[in-house]
């Protein structure tokens with residue numbers, strides 16, 4: 477059950493790892509390239525040495541191209557936050573996830589109108605959606621419905637009083653609901669703890685929800701879990717609205733190299 481989803485999760489993890497390595501190599505090649513260019517300027521009169529340097533620079537450029545492809549594929553933007561359209565991302569990931577669910581689980585996506593932009597790490601949000609969908613899928617061994625929903629919401633004083641880690645203001649919400657087993661009070665209390673799992677060995681790491689929580693906190697958002705034993709679970713995350721004036725961080729793909737030396 478959910479074999480394909482777990483495979484997808486693994487691919488994500490490998491993608492992240494590869495992307496991280498590619499990013500480091502990209503920086504190293506940057507240093508190599510910088511210094512080769514400095515050498516090139518000094519040996520401009522010396523045709524033979526110049527041609528060696530050119531050859532080396534070509535190699536570095538080819539390497540950089542390959543790394544760029546790997547970075548694009550793995551979408552790792554090393555913690556960079558960009559302005560993201562939640563609806564676009566939920567639609568794309570939702571489509572991918574729905575194809576991977578067991579047949580007895582039906583999925584629906586309800587996208588809110590005019591959803592505000594958010595400033596987040598999009599790769600992280602993809603992992604979040606994947607983790608929440610895996611949990612929903614696992615909770616519905618006998619089938620059920622998975623619903624992904626987006627909306628705009630104003631969080632007022634009364635919400636902030638109970639959740640002091642967020643500020644009053646506009647938020648975009650993403651909810652993942654299932655009609656699965658639900659969680660008892662005891663489980664709900666521990667669910668966010670790293671390594672807490674009720675799943676059999678090899679199925680759960682207990683890191684899914686704590687990763688989701690980490691992302692939400694980093695993004696200055698909030699998270700709520702509503703769960704009823706025998707009824708199902710809704711996990712809702714709130715991400716603060718971003719404004720047009722906020723600068724979009726440059727993607728790693730166009731990030732300039734580190735200075736020489």
Ligand code: ADP
Nearest residue numbers: 611615667673674675680681682683684685709
């Ligand atoms: P894992 O999925 O690896 O167990 P998580 O941190 O994602 O780790 O979840 C911790 C525990 O919380 C799960 O083992 C399960 O008991 C419970 N849980 C999480 N999501 C749901 C859900 N949608 N329905 C029922 N129980 C859930």
